[in-house]
Amino acid sequence: EVQVLESGGGLVQPGGSLRLSCAASGFTFSNYAMSWVRQAPGKGLEWVSGISDSGGSTHYADSVKGRFTISRDNSKKTLSLQMSSLRVDDTAVYYCAKVVFGVVTPRGYFDNWGQGTLVTVSS
Amino acid sequence: QSVLTQPPSVSGAPGQRVTISCTGRSSNIGAGFDVHWYQQLPGTAPKLLIYGNNNRPSGVPDRFSGSKSGTSASLAITGLQAGDEADYYCQSHDSSLSGWVFGGGTTLTVL
Numbered sequence: 402e403v404q405v406l407e408s409g410g411g412l413v414q415p416g417g418s419l420r421l422s423c424a425a426s427g428f429t430f431s432n433y434a435m436s437w438v439r440q441a442p443g444k445g446l447e448w449v450s451g452i453s454d455s456g457g458s459t460h461y462a463d464s465v466k467g468r469f470t471i472s473r474d475n476s477k478k479t480l481s482l483q484m485s486s487l488r489v490d491d492t493a494v495y496y497c498a499k500v501v502f503g504v505v506t507p508r509g510y511f512d513n514w515g516q517g518t519l520v521t522v523s524s
Numbered sequence: 525q526s527v528l529t530q531p532p533s534v535s536g537a538p539g540q541r542v543t544i545s546c547t548g549r550s551s552n553i554g555a556g557f558d559v560h561w562y563q564q565l566p567g568t569a570p571k572l573l574i575y576g577n578n579n580r581p582s583g584v585p586d587r588f589s590g591s592k593s594g595t596s597a598s599l600a601i602t603g604l605q606a607g608d609e610a611d612y613y614c615q616s617h618d619s620s621l622s623g624w625v626f627g628g629g630t631t632l633t634v635l
Contacts (some may be wrong), residue, residue, distance in 0.1 A: 436624075438570075445526060445613065445626060445627070446613050446615075446626040448623055448625065451623075460622070460623060461623075463621070501575070505622065505624060506617070507555075507556075507558065507619075510572065510575050510576075510615060511570075512572050512575070513572075514571065515569065516569050
């Protein structure tokens, strides 16, 4: 069974940093692109970042470009999101998702999602 | 404001048919990019419902179907059930933004 499990969320002050992790199991992790998608409280879904299967290609939404860094360790089957210069509007549940058809490709979509981890940015 | 536009809410009685629209533009749906749909039940993570415009993953009932035409796509749900109450999101690729985009979501209420 495909599973992705996020961790690392919590309360952080504006301007602070936080690192999210996602542990994958049940599939050949190194064969698939991965992504982070977030959902602010009571709001819709927003794609945040994606990384290719090898980790050699990364993509970001304009709202987080320059502040967030996505990475992966295929040997440990883990995906990470390093978040810095956090703002109040980064408050959201962050979902890790397995990608079909490659990172930021026209046909790409998310076939498996984790349960999410809540990041709260507040003073 | 989301790049893909969905109605905030739709409703229908049990057994009825409802449709949810997803309107884009020439840089996303109108460019021929695939549309995908997700169902988010209350308090849970999103789940893939339709991929590649009109394909259902294993386990998704054939009461759910998708279509696409021009700059819009639609999700149809027939034989409405109480368990279908959820938020539904469309998703596609946008060439201007060089990324994936979602609709704002539609809340389905079964009366």
